[in-house]
Amino acid sequence: MPYLHDTLAQLQQSSPAQTEFYQATEEVLDSLRPLLDLNPRYHEHSIVERIVEPERQIMFRVSWVDDHGKVQVNKGYRIQFNSALGPYKGGLRFHPSVNASIIKFLGFEQVFKNALTGLPIGGGKGGSNFDPKGKSDGEIMRFCQAFMTELYRHIGPTVDVPAGDIGVGGREIGYLFGQYKRMTGRYEGVLTGKGLDWGGSLGRKEATGYGAVYFAQNMLKARGEEIAGKTCLVSGAGNVAIYTIEKLYDLGAVPITCSDSQGTIHDLQGINLKTLKLLKEVRRGSLREYVEHHPQATYVDAQNYPEGGHAVWHFEAQLAFPCATQNELTEVDAVALLQNGVFCISEGSNMASTAGAVERVLEARIAYGPGKAANAGGVATSQLEMAQNSSMQQWSLEKVDVKLQSIMADIHQRCAHTAEEFGQPHNLVVGANIAGFRKVADAMIEQGVY
Secondary structure, eight states: OEEEEEHHHHHHHTTTTTTTHHHHHHHHHHHHHHHHHHHHHHTTTTHHHHTTTTEEEEEEEEEOOOOOOHHHHHHHHEEEEEEEESSEEEEEEOOTOOHHHHHHHHHHHHHHHHHHSSSSSEEEEESSSSOHHHHHHHHHHHHHHHHHHHHHOOOTTTTTTEOOOTTTHHHHHHHHHHHOOOOOOOOOOOOSSGGGGGTTTTTTHHHHHHHHHHHHHHHHTTOOOOTTEEEEEEEEOSHHHHHHHHHHHHTTTOOOOEEEEEEEEEETOOOOOHHHHHHIIIOOOOOGGHHHTTTSSSSEEGGGOTTTSSSGGOOOOOOOOOOSSSOOOOOHHHHHHHTTTEEEOOOSTTTTTTHHHHHHHHHHHHHEEEEEHTTTTHHHHHHHHHHHHHHTTTOOOHHHHHHHHHHHHHHHHHHHHHHHHHHOTTHHHHHHHHHHHHHHEEEHTTTOOO
């Protein structure tokens, strides 16, 4: 369709050098072709041109003082992408790789992910190129306070409700919330992922990982399979990976890998969850230490990864769960997964697979859950935290988990039905993109031009 090509070309002119953002928009727009052919009103209302542009882009300087008294400067971002379905909702990422392209791609994906949950939330994303690794608690507190000193004026419980993401866990959310309260004088549900004693939700920490496993469970059920007894590959060693591994064990599967930026662990006996939590949640150290506790395991240094790929995907298994970061599963990795017996991939990270990898996987017609569907459990439970905050209640873990399972089943059903509607029953990428886009686009048309 010429106008899709024109929209992408204009985007590259108006937002130069934003590779990840181009990748995300091209992937979504390409899969919308069958819907746009049938519904000219989306073109008539310029929905495509409007939906790829954020409603608001906020960039700011973050100046803070390190433990040596030296002033450090980072860049902060908040992209408020689309509010057609509700207040902006999406995490904050603190990582040295953060730039405008990363935040915009994440915000764009968040719009459709949030729409798929069926909950009343719009899409946004934010963060900074600040690196929490190696920083003291005092330095992280001072950075978070400086970051929130600017951000507070742009957010609110009915406007924009940030959460955590890579580099932003309970500690960072606590410091951010404390500064918001100091700046506004208000105690309100403006952030999710809060501590359980002051407005947090049970199950929130586990939700993204658990949700990715529940989504895989639904994909497998549709194919007459189950998770129990399956060998699984998991990437990452952060919050999402840890709780993906935990839920896999709960359901009778055996996760045999995990990874961080320095290397990969392969443990045929199954990743020891207690050791992983000790190394990553308590010590915040390297996975290299894992083999000291479990000598039967193998550690593959990142310098020895296959060319164009990642070692974590090059072992025999049936299920795979990318839970680290964007583009972590390459075409080389996808070929290896298929050769090694993987027949189900459920993405715990955003845009985990490159375009080449997605093409290989879809050609093979294995079960594939794209991130905007498979990892929606985190934002869904964030919205449940917002609901608890507004009613001044705290639900039981069982209640939250039941709701999470129901939401993930509904997302799978919505994606599967939409894919079937458009004649591609095995393609949940098409199902997720069309279902999410249609909900947001219809709301935009009904609300008029804004």
